[in-house]
Amino acid sequence: MAFTLWFTGISGSGKSTLSQRLCDAIAARGLTVERLDGDIVRKEYAGLLGYEEKDRRINIRCLGFVSSTLNRHGIVSIVSAIAPYRVSRAQNREKIENYIEVFCDCPFEVAAARDAKLLYARARRGEIANFTGLTSPYECPECPDIVVHTDTESVDESVRAVLEHLERCRYLAPK
Amino acid sequence: MAFTLWFTGISGSGKSTLSQRLCDAIAARGLTVERLDGDIVRKEYAGLLGYEEKDRRINIRCLGFVSSTLNRHGIVSIVSAIAPYRVSRAQNREKIENYIEVFCDCPFEVAAARDAKLLYARARRGEIANFTGLTSPYECPECPDIVVHTDTESVDESVRAVLEHLERCRYLAPK
Numbered sequence: 136m137a138f139t140l141w142f143t144g145i146s147g148s149g150k151s152t153l154s155q156r157l158c159d160a161i162a163a164r165g166l167t168v169e170r171l172d173g174d175i176v177r178k179e180y181a182g183l184l185g186y187e188e189k190d191r192r193i194n195i196r197c198l199g200f201v202s203s204t205l206n207r208h209g210i211v212s213i214v215s216a217i218a219p220y221r222v223s224r225a226q227n228r229e230k231i232e233n234y235i236e237v238f239c240d241c242p243f244e245v246a247a248a249r250d251a252k253l254l255y256a257r258a259r260r261g262e263i264a265n266f267t268g269l270t271s272p273y274e275c276p277e278c279p280d281i282v283v284h285t286d287t288e289s290v291d292e293s294v295r296a297v298l299e300h301l302e303r304c305r306y307l308a309p310k
Numbered sequence: 311m312a313f314t315l316w317f318t319g320i321s322g323s324g325k326s327t328l329s330q331r332l333c334d335a336i337a338a339r340g341l342t343v344e345r346l347d348g349d350i351v352r353k354e355y356a357g358l359l360g361y362e363e364k365d366r367r368i369n370i371r372c373l374g375f376v377s378s379t380l381n382r383h384g385i386v387s388i389v390s391a392i393a394p395y396r397v398s399r400a401q402n403r404e405k406i407e408n409y410i411e412v413f414c415d416c417p418f419e420v421a422a423a424r425d426a427k428l429l430y431a432r433a434r435r436g437e438i439a440n441f442t443g444l445t446s447p448y449e450c451p452e453c454p455d456i457v458v459h460t461d462t463e464s465v466d467e468s469v470r471a472v473l474e475h476l477e478r479c480r481y482l483a484p485k
Contacts, residue, residue: 169379179375181401183368193358197372200354201379204344208385226356 137166137206138306139199139231140297142215143224143276144239145268146254147246149285149293150215153239156294158213164307166211171198173216186265188220195223203231219273233306237297238279243268245286312341312381313481314374314406315472318393318451319414320443321429322421324460324468325390328414331469333388339482341386346373348391361440363395370398378406394448408481412472413454418443420461 140157142150151172158170177184177194184190195218202212218224228234246268247255258266265271281300283293301307315332317325326347333345352359352369359365370393377387393399403409421443422430433441440446456475458468476482 167383169383176375179405180368180371183364183371189358193355193368196355196358197375200351200372201376204376205379205383208342208344208380208383210383230354 136233136306137209137211138233138235139202139206139212139214139227140235140237141218141227142237142239143218143279144241145217145243145246145273147249147251148239148241149283149290150239152290153237153283153285153293153297154213154215156290157297160294160298161211161213161307164310167209168211168213169205171201171212171214171216173198173214186271192220192223196226199227199230206231206233217267217273219267219271221274221277224276235281235301235304235306236276236279237281237283238276239285240282241285311408311481312384312386313408313410314377314381314387314389314402315410315412316393316402317390317412317414318399318454319416320392320418320421320448322424322426323414323416324458324465325414327465328412328458328468328472329388329390331465332472335469335473336386336388336482339485342384343386343388344380346376346387346389346391348373348389361446367395367398371401374402374405381406381408392442392448394442394446396449396452399451410456410476410479410481411451411454412456412458413451414460415457416460
């Protein structure tokens with residue numbers, strides 16, 4: 136039974152790290168997996184999409200559509216994308232049959248201090264418009280399937296929490 | 311070797327009819343096929359996309375991205391979408407490894423007379439803005455892989471022409 140595992144959270148909250156780890160772990164169990172990163176997919180649009188609400192929602196809808204299409208063909212989709220709007224995540228849940236939302240919960244200050252991509256520094260200098268958490272909202276998930284606290288948990292702990300959930304819900308066979 | 315077969319042409323030029331027939335014919339040869347219709351995929355966006363150039367190009371880019379992702383997993387993608395802009399079709403060719411463009415060439419008057427979806431009638435009454443061929447351009451393909459003349463050929467003839475091309479280019483084994 137294919138499914139979509141969606142990592143949502145602000146920039147620097149650990150989405151990409153965790154999605155790559157989960158991708159490896161799930162593929163190691165013999166499932167076919169596609170990893171979709173919001174930033175990378177956005178590049179496919181070659182400048183057609185900006186960061187205003189409408190364009191962000193379009194990007195999320197495309198990721199959701201790709202995911203449900205892949206799932207129908209037995210391919211697991213693992214998405215890392217901020218998906219800051221509740222309406223977008225609600226559409227995911229409505230349109231993707233097996234949708235599992237992982238909220239990467241990390242305080243803004245911790246994520247900003249990590250700033251691996253130096254985005255927060257650029258945003259503070261005003262070089263990035265509509266930056267989530269600064270000049271654009273992040274509407275916290277109200278009903279995520281899994282919450283990982285990436286400020287206090289280790290990556291291994293978060294990975295284990297997700298895998299345990301997937302096993303409990305029978306998306307994965309117990310190891 | 312999976313591939314993307316893309317039917318382009320104005321409304322009423324036969325894209326949907328031919329894409330469904332090709333979908334059946336290719337699936338009957340044992341390949342896994344996904345059929346993507348531009349109008350249906352557009353509904354996934356739940357009103358976020360209109361018919362201005364930018365929004366049309368976004369829709370086409372999403373279809374192209376879904377197609378190349380499916381192809382990587384061995385799934386043939388058959389797309390029916392007007393794709394009126396040369397730049398969009400050039401991006402398809404650049405980004406989709408095995409991209410086969412079928413131009414459904416049909417004179418405007420013939421397509422308008424068919425008007426199976428009654429779109430031309432509505433467009434003439436001014437009820438549809440940015441209607442391709444009337445108030446929005448269709449930039450004819452300059453280098454399609456296949457041209458089918460749906461005003462003079464039968465559906466069977468067009469289907470056969472596409473299948474023969476796919477066999478000749480080794481996308482399909484000869485029957």
